[in-house]
Amino acid sequence: MNRLVLAVLAALIGIGGAKAQTPPAIPPINRGPIIAPAAALETLFTEGFWLEGPTAGPDGRIYFSDVTMTFRTGNAAGNIWVYDPASGRTSLFRSPSGMANGIKFDASGGMVVAQGADFGGRAIIRIDMATGRAKILAGLYKGRPFNAPNDLDIDGQGRIYFTDPRYFGHEPIEQPVNGVYRIDPDGSVRLVLADITRPNGIALSPDGRRLYVAEHDFLVADRRIDPVPQRNGAMHILVYDLGADGMPVNRRVLVDFGAEQGADGLAVDSAGNIYAAVQAASRFGVRVYDPEGREIAYVPTPTRPTNVALATSGGRSHLYVTGGPNLYRIEALSRPRQAVVRP
Numbered sequence: 591m592n593r594l595v596l597a598v599l600a601a602l603i604g605i606g607g608a609k610a611q612t613p614p615a616i617p618p619i620n621r622g623p624i625i626a627p628a629a630a631l632e633t634l635f636t637e638g639f640w641l642e643g644p645t646a647g648p649d650g651r652i653y654f655s656d657v658t659m660t661f662r663t664g665n666a667a668g669n670i671w672v673y674d675p676a677s678g679r680t681s682l683f684r685s686p687s688g689m690a691n692g693i694k695f696d697a698s699g700g701m702v703v704a705q706g707a708d709f710g711g712r713a714i715i716r717i718d719m720a721t722g723r724a725k726i727l728a729g730l731y732k733g734r735p736f737n738a739p740n741d742l743d744i745d746g747q748g749r750i751y752f753t754d755p756r757y758f759g760h761e762p763i764e765q766p767v768n769g770v771y772r773i774d775p776d777g778s779v780r781l782v783l784a785d786i787t788r789p790n791g792i793a794l795s796p797d798g799r800r801l802y803v804a805e806h807d808f809l810v811a812d813r814r815i816d817p818v819p820q821r822n823g824a825m826h827i828l829v830y831d832l833g834a835d836g837m838p839v840n841r842r843v844l845v846d847f848g849a850e851q852g853a854d855g856l857a858v859d860s861a862g863n864i865y866a867a868v869q870a871a872s873r874f875g876v877r878v879y880d881p882e883g884r885e886i887a888y889v890p891t892p893t894r895p896t897n898v899a900l901a902t903s904g905g906r907s908h909l910y911v912t913g914g915p916n917l918y919r920i921e922a923l924s925r926p927r928q929a930v931v932r933p
Contacts (some may be wrong), residue, residue: 617873622887624863624878625909629921631889634673635680641671641912642855643693643704643741646901646926647719650675652910653683653701654897654917655690659708659758667709673917675903680917684722688715692741692792692855692897697748702727704752707738707759714739714752714773728752728779731771734764741855741897743794748775749836751782751801753789757810770803772836782838787824791856791897793864794832795881796927801830801838802864804853825852827866827879844883853877855897855912859924867895867911876911889920900926 619625635641644654652673658666667686670693673679684690689710690703699719705711713729713736727750729735738759742752750773756763770783770792783789783803791804807823825847830838845866847853851874853866863886864879875890876898893914900922901908907925911918 616890616892617875617888619890620885620888622878624859624887624922624924625889626921626923631891631911631918631920633892633916634678634919635671635917636915637680638669638671638912638915638917640896641915641917642691642896644897644899644910644912644917645693645695646899646910647672647695647701648699649719650901650903652899652901652917653693654910654912655687655693655703657689657691657706668705670703671917675901675908684717688713691739692752694742694744694750696744696750702742702744702750704739704742706740707756707761710738710759712736712738712761714742714750727777728771728773731765731779731781735761736771737763737765737768740789741791743792745794745798745836747798747836749773751792751794753792753803755788755790755806757788757808770838774836782836783830785841786828790854791867793856793858794927795858795862796860797862799832800862800881801832802844802856802858803828803830804856804866806852806854808851821849822851825850827853827856827864827883845879854895857898857900858927859900860927861924863924865898865900865909867898867913869894876909891918892916900924902926 638656640657642655656669668689670684670687672683688705692704701717714727715724717724736754737756740753755768767784769781788807790806793802805826827845829844831840850870855867857865862881868877878887895913899910907922909922
């Protein structure tokens with residue numbers, strides 16, 4: 591059991607153990623048309639365990655989750671933190687969080703949270719920011735719990751798309767697929783994708799006509815019973831077209847990471863560029879791709895990134911990045927995506 595725990599931790603957050611891989615030096619920033627001239631990566635917070643899900647709230651503050659992994663930290667069941675750009679201070683927003691991972695705010699200002707496994711809620715919930723009360727939006731599919739909701743995005747019609755893989759957790763896996771689901775405004779839940787080996791980050795294009803999903807089939811632990819080679823599974827950023835009914839079709843690979851570890855979280859800006867938290871050992875950091883999959887900017891990070899978000903404050907835009915115990919920020923020229931309501 592101890593070897594399994596160490597392997598998971600070393601692989602997921604790049605700490606401890608001789609097998610953890612890091613590049614020999616931090617490569618330079620490729621600013622492209624995305625990163626502000628002379629901007630440097632700032633470290634804003636260092637007291638997390640495994641940070642995830644940064645997002646801008648309607649109050650201008652940055653909310654992010656801390657997936658605490660109960661087998662290492664005790665029965666903490668996760669936290670949600672909030673960073674205030676005005677004061678530069680970070681404070682605890684919600685604890686326990688039910689193992690919150692991805693976070694987004696809906697059009698009415700409610701916080702929508704993907705809760706994972708390992709004593710987590712295994713559900714999509716909505717928190718009323720005025721009262722603090724939470725409501726379960728989706729906790730079961732066909733009478734069975736989800737595997738471990740990971741990340742989500744919300745379109746202009748209020749439909750919530752979320753991924754449901756499983757990377758760790760003691761609970762039985764009760765869904766037969768690692769799926770992508772959608773919650774409609776009437777509360778109905780449907781499975782919309784089951785052709786991804788392990789879906790992770792998810793993001794919508796500004797016009798709501800494309801859905802991006804990070805296929806991150808990561809070998810989280812060494813389970814060999816004999817000394818034979820092992821490798822990760824599929825590592826892609828996939829793109830689907832969305833019809834007026836919101837169903838994804840026409841699957842294709844936008845970015846192929848080959849044998850290296852690929853993207854975790856995703857974000858999209860107002861121009862439709864895709865921001866990916868890439869964990870490849872040779873060059874980890876945030877890579878920015880245009881809608882055709884061409885890399886146009888790159889921001890290296892000191893630790894393997896887990897997720898990204900764009901936010902504006904005081905007329906300036908920043909790219910926020912989580913990675914290991916840290917929250918980072920760098921000034922950007924791009925603007926966050928605003929969901930467009932399609933007729």
